[in-house]
Amino acid sequence: MNEATLIFGMFLVTFSVRYILFAVAGKVRFPPWLTTGLNFVPPAVLTAIIVPALLIPQGELWLRVDNPWLLAGIFAALVSFWRRDLLTTIVAGMLFFMILRFGFNL
């Protein structure tokens, strides 16, 4: 079944990444450039997901001030710069989004 293959494959790559260093228990060392490179993985991957999700929320480019995804995304980024706290950012961003979407019917 397709779903079983998908889930097993996702498990395999996820667990391997998490397990490899625990398995060898520190007997290997990364070259410094690789460690530095890995630091850029989360922000680069997450940004590549966020930006199209905000600019193309419903199938086509929506680069205007009445795009609630874009407005609330910018708002959340500002909150995050200000407070540096994940939970505050999530709650404030979601609230702002809900107000725009249901309060102002955007």
Place this chain on the structure above:
Amino acid sequence: MTSNSSNPDLGIIKRKEMLDGAKATLPLIIGAIPFGIIFGTLAGPSGLSAWGALAMSIIVFAGSAQFISLGLLAAGAAIPVIIATTFVVNLRHILYAANLVPKVRHLPHRWRLMMAFGLTDETFAAVSNRFLLQDNTTHAHWFYLGSWLAMYSNWVFCTGLGIALGELFPDMTHWGLDFAMSVTFIGMVVPYLKSKPMWGAVIVSAAIAMATVGLPHKLGLMVAALCGISTGLSLHLLLKQRAVRESVHE
């Protein structure tokens, strides 16, 4: 390490460690609740069955990768592409493991298996304080177990809750709740933005992601991420080289 479960004092210490681990993870769990629920509600409309969604949370246990897989499924991406994307998205966990391994390499293998399976962003954030900032980590693996159990049971429960809510209120998928994923990721990215190479990585990644949005199988995500990572790494090496050269001139 030999553990003597008949020793009541040791039992109390272990239980306390587990409870402390769960407590330390609590704020992060609260953040994961909407995430799990929304994953459950979006699964069906994205083309993943209810059992598939639950199985994914139980077996894969990787929030952001699971979310992204839904987006890819909805876009009609092929299974190998989804698995490859999962790999790239979860690569960050290698860094977490690298930080923890020196503290846990003496533990029996079954402990390290548990730690690997439970190595999420949230549990790493909670246990790294315990392992890296405090002394006396003899029983800290019980702290890890407590953090993992709390995180895992909550994730599976919220997925189930989301699936049920999605079936009760099919309209929910039109509310734009997918924004919860974007806002969570924004909150995760911003703290990284402290250096020029990091800004470079993020700006290039954003631009390439928009430019490659039309690529089949959502391959643009991986292309953009790889371009962003190479930009960041190149800028980092360039700036370091320049700093070295300037210090030589002085």
